[in-house]
Amino acid sequence: MSNLDKVVLITGITGFIATHTALAFLDAGYTVKGTARTAVKAEDWIARFPAHKARFHYAVIPDMVVAGAFDEAVKGCDIVAHVASPDNEADFLIPAINGTKNLLLATKHEPRIQRVIYTSSLAAIFDSALEAGKPVVETEWNSVTYDEAKVATEPLLVYRASKALAERAFWDYIQDEKPAWAGSTICPCGTFAPPVQPLTSLSALNLSTAFVWDIANSKYKTGIPILDWPCYVDARDVALAHVRAAERDAAKGQRYLLIGGTYVPGHFVEVMHRHFPDLRDNLPPIDLSKAGYRNFEYDATKAIRELGIEYTTLEKMVVDTIAYIVDLQKQLSA
Template sequence: MPALTSGLILVTGASGFIGTHTVSALLDAGFSVRVTARSKPKAEHVRELFPGNEDHITYSIVPEISEKNAWDEAVKGVDGVIHLASPVTLAHTGDPDEIIRPAVDGVVHLLESLQKYNPSVKRVVQISSSAAVGGVDRPDVYAFTEKDWNDAIVAVVEKEGAAASGGAKYSASKTLSEKAFWKFIADNKPTWDGVSINPVFNFGPATQFAHADAGALTSSLVLLTPYLNPGAPQQLLETPYGSLVDVRDVAFASVKALTTQEAADERYLLSADKIWGNDIALAVETVIQEPGYLKANADPEYRATLATKKSYFDGSKVEKAFGFTYRKKDDTLRESVEAIQNAKKSKL
């Protein structure tokens, strides 16, 4: 199926951190967008974020993504899909199926609705996660690529059940939902193409803040919380957070996945650089410049030494495929902190 150059794109889960940036990138590229959200206020909020584009943004309300016919109306008439909607929590303490089933069923039922009501759709982009690729808790230093799958975490969750960590359950949900995506394509051989985007931790300026407190810091931005208050302990500097990517690069790559012919049936891991607590502390120090905050170590040699200590995700394939260069992590983290601080000031 040819790649898209124009048309109407369905963006599921559009009210979130990645979703709002993806809508912005699609509008910039000349597409019209149909967003889905769990409620009308959330959908209206997405439209309000883009004044002047009201004629190019419509919406469909999908209260429960795991219901079998939930997507039937949303998929009608669209030319492409970017699927983001999925449970996002690292603090779940109950049955893993409460996280895994909605993630898997949400994908499968979406694809079933497309087959039934819009089989002529051209391309479906599944926004998965590096959590479906692997984890950084390996004993050796390993470079994860698109060839890797996080089957180990699925086995852990199957064994431990409710006792498994929230992070493990989330990773299992991303692994199993992406596998369901590719299995559906293999089994049904649709006329449309599939692409998966697997980003690591997303940082960057948030466009969708409703509040400026910690409760508003959904997604990866919540990792910044300990550093945004005075008195953070020194040992946080050597806390590893895996890898990071700018949310704007994820949005850009998601659009390129629609418009690049060669992206069909490919899997793309998005990862710009490794990230440590020291990197976050440096960003906070640059923006806030007040006494009492954690003092970072800006020595290049120290930062380079940290970077050799843990496994990482190799995100070079997508740069070559889509012809772009990742934003630098120091810029991404600084702009993340600036956005949070500006949101706080606006609420005063």
């Protein structure tokens, strides 16, 4: 069965990582069925990529937490990439967990499904109690419990817990239900790339991309905030990892940490200074000698070995991202 005969369900297709993932599958020859909250959102999405219209379908799912939400969407699909995540900072926990459970239960309605790829996060891996100097690897887990998360008042902590608990639900389902399909999880760190998803305002940029644009757009001219996790990965690498995980036998039952490298904010500034002279007046001073972040050791080579990922350099990632946003800003202002 060739890729041309296979259908991939991409949940939350209008999102940042989901859009890149859908395009990676389309470029690899697959037919894509995307889920969106409304038909208008799905139509807006494919309108941006008319060359792929013949191999694109969609299913409308207004709320993925509703029981049976994915039951119809999975029909006719051979692969599922569950990329959708809650967008309400005040209530990450239950939507993330129950949305994942709903999707997994829906796979019982389609025996064609061979692979399910779940988009998790470094947040599901990184444990603040990790021994200093010990590298972060795929076998680690964020140890926050549901009971701790449900009473937490900090949205970021709840978000990180939701990623870990939802991914645990994924692996628990596989262990308990023993489905015919094989599962894999992709755990990227802070993800940057050109925001090619439909956007009507730069205020709708995803968090990581907005951070880079804020540097270029003078928000941090007097200083850039210290970061908890000073690592990056290009969304195009994350997208390709989904495709490879769906295709390679070695990926069955595996978890992949995706980190392209570490950085200090000054690295972004230095790249922008060299490549975008028109933005120089917006940039803070360059001082690469100031680390500005905690020591961060990691090992993300498993994705290189098993998925053949060649991580995009920080320079290319930043240049492509800023060039795209500069052009997008002009389009939105026209």
